[in-house]
Amino acid sequence: xxxxxxxxxxxxxxxxxxxxxxxxxxxxxxxxxxxxxxxxxxxxxxxxxxxxxxxxxxxxxxxxxxxxxxxxxxxxxxxxxxxxxxxxxxxxxxxxxxxxxxxxxxxxxxxxxxxxxxxxxxxxxxxxxxxxxxxxxxxxxxxxxxxxxxxxxxxxxxxxxxxxxxxxxxxxxxxxxxxxxxxxxxxxxxxxxxxxxxxxxxxxxxxxxxxxxx
Amino acid sequence: xxxxxxxxxxxxxxxxxxxxxxxxxxxxxxxxxxxxxxxxxxxxxxxxxxxxxxxxxxxxxxxxxxxxxxxxxxxxxxxxxxxxxxxxxxxxxxxxxxxxxxxxxxxxxxxxxxxxxxxxxxxxxxxxxxxxxxxxxxxxxxxxxxxxxxxxxxxxxxxxxxxxxxxxxxxxxxxxxxxxxxxxxxxxxxxxxxxxxxxxxxxxxxxxxxxxxxxxxxxxxxxxxxxxxxxxxxxxxxxxxxxxxxxxxxxxxxxxxxxxxxxxxxxxxxxxxxxxxxxxxxxxxxxxxxxxxxxxxxxxxxxxxxxxxxxxxxxxxxxxxxxxxxxxxxxxx
Numbered sequence: 373x374x375x376x377x378x379x380x381x382x383x384x385x386x387x388x389x390x391x392x393x394x395x396x397x398x399x400x401x402x403x404x405x406x407x408x409x410x411x412x413x414x415x416x417x418x419x420x421x422x423x424x425x426x427x428x429x430x431x432x433x434x435x436x437x438x439x440x441x442x443x444x445x446x447x448x449x450x451x452x453x454x455x456x457x458x459x460x461x462x463x464x465x466x467x468x469x470x471x472x473x474x475x476x477x478x479x480x481x482x483x484x485x486x487x488x489x490x491x492x493x494x495x496x497x498x499x500x501x502x503x504x505x506x507x508x509x510x511x512x513x514x515x516x517x518x519x520x521x522x523x524x525x526x527x528x529x530x531x532x533x534x535x536x537x538x539x540x541x542x543x544x545x546x547x548x549x550x551x552x553x554x555x556x557x558x559x560x561x562x563x564x565x566x567x568x569x570x571x572x573x574x575x576x577x578x579x580x581x582x583x584x585x586x
Numbered sequence: 587x588x589x590x591x592x593x594x595x596x597x598x599x600x601x602x603x604x605x606x607x608x609x610x611x612x613x614x615x616x617x618x619x620x621x622x623x624x625x626x627x628x629x630x631x632x633x634x635x636x637x638x639x640x641x642x643x644x645x646x647x648x649x650x651x652x653x654x655x656x657x658x659x660x661x662x663x664x665x666x667x668x669x670x671x672x673x674x675x676x677x678x679x680x681x682x683x684x685x686x687x688x689x690x691x692x693x694x695x696x697x698x699x700x701x702x703x704x705x706x707x708x709x710x711x712x713x714x715x716x717x718x719x720x721x722x723x724x725x726x727x728x729x730x731x732x733x734x735x736x737x738x739x740x741x742x743x744x745x746x747x748x749x750x751x752x753x754x755x756x757x758x759x760x761x762x763x764x765x766x767x768x769x770x771x772x773x774x775x776x777x778x779x780x781x782x783x784x785x786x787x788x789x790x791x792x793x794x795x796x797x798x799x800x801x802x803x804x805x806x807x808x809x810x811x812x813x814x815x816x817x818x819x820x821x822x823x824x825x826x827x828x829x830x831x832x833x834x835x836x837x838x839x840x841x842x843x844x845x846x847x848x849x850x851x852x853x854x855x856x857x858x859x860x861x862x863x864x865x866x867x868x869x870x871x872x873x874x875x876x877x878x879x880x881x882x883x884x885x886x887x888x889x890x891x892x893x894x895x896x897x898x899x900x901x902x903x904x905x906x907x908x909x910x911x912x913x914x915x916x917x918x919x
Contacts, residue, residue, distance in 0.1 A: 442708060453669060458697050465705075
């Protein structure tokens with residue numbers, strides 16, 4: 373990674389890394405989601421990231437970051453048409469629009485990426501912050517990156533991942549208001565939200581990946 | 587469970603194979619039987635797509651045809667179709683004038699239709715959404731946005747379909763669809779449960795002598811469960827709630843849809859309509875159009891719903907227009 377920025381080649385490799393991550397976390401997510409959902413989260417996410425990673429590798433870095441993110445979104449929507457698959461797909465499609473025209477992403481671009489991702493998920497999922505969903509982790513990711521100012525990309529992403537970790541911990545004290553888990557209400561107290569867990573895994577791996585490339 | 591099945595897992599796809607064999611006016615795209623479209627897309631016309639779970643025939647695919655819809659994405663039983671399927675339908679039926687999505691107010695359908703619209707936007711296809719929410723029983727006045735879409739979506743299809751056939755723009759077709767939506771109200775009552783083939787037993791239990799007012803078409807809880815009353819008393823209760831919603835004046839005109847949920851004989855639907863007609867007459871409201879039969883079912887559920895469209899001149903003209911689809915024919919005049 374040259375100049376501490378993020379290129380389309382990096383994005384392709386990051387998706388390979390996400391693919392591996394969700395293959396490893398598949399059973400963990402199935403068990404987590406099974407407590408108050410329908411257990412399909414681990415399957416959905418491993419399928420979604422595997423399909424997207426393969427599609428990006430095929431398309432190649434010449435396509436550019438925006439086009440690759442669009443491919444990631446459309447591929448996920450096709451491969452994993454569940455709520456979480458669709459929300460994640462929406463996030464990447466919105467991120468694609470937000471960074472359109474950029475050859476490489478700096479800290480401010482990454483903030484725009486995650487702001488658009490967060491807003492897309494909020495709009496599509498119609499959840500609010502505090503409803504114990506993926507949004508509870510995406511929101512601090514976006515705001516932390518936006519507050520990063522002149523920080524390097526690795527530092528900014530590490531701060532965002534740390535904020536996401538704390539936010540995930542806080543979902544344990546929330547009661548689910550949205551999705552299938554909402555039917556369980558009080559039973560969700562004490563459990564970390566499965567969707568928010570996915571959000572944390574995604575940003576943590578992105579931060580580690582960018583740090584490792586320096 | 588007593589059903590005509592081969593493998594329950596093939597319920598939807600074998601149903602679709604039958605549909606395509608019986609009705610050459612519809613076909614499919616994207617190499618996916620669940621992406622149903624009209625066999626003759628009309629150049630320059632605004633496209634109208636719908637979709638939703640299976641188990642409701644003639645909804646949703648049954649209204650693809652002349653003067654109605656251009657495509658329908660077909661989901662599993664009571665499950666939304668995928669965004670990709672809706673997008674495939676959209677791409678095929680767009681003729682440069684844009685596409686209107688008309689579907690019911692269910693979270694799975696909303697998320698997938700919105701996603702499909704986003705995919706279509708990357709192809710520069712203009713997409714608008716009108717979300718049916720005619721079921722009075724599913725939420726109070728003031729919270730209509732939470733109401734489910736049920737049989738009344740038929741009136742949205744009919745009005746918007748005729749408007750698109752007249753060559754109106756996407757904005758105009760959308761305005762008309764939204765007007766039909768806002769002027770349609772439905773109340774339903776269920777007498778027995780449905781059975782989802784892959785589940786194999788009744789979705790809910792209800793006593794031999796009981797009815798549930800306001801039950802949804804997937805077995806969602808209604809307003810009240812009580813002893814089955816005489817037909818006239820049932821209609822009195824349903825219509826009272828519909829009348830409370832819309833300001834009907836003397837000489838106003840309406841279209842009435844008496845819909846069987848799948849397990850109720852036509853005879854009983856006519857007994858129900860008899861009372862609907864009497865109540866409208868008492869208010870000096872004119873029944874200009876009547877349709878009685880199965881329009882939006884819930885597998886073998888016994889029960890019925892009454893949908894009323896409060897007409898104005900524009901909707902009158904559009905409802906009257908001819909239409910021809912595999913499950914619905916209307917001759918003008």
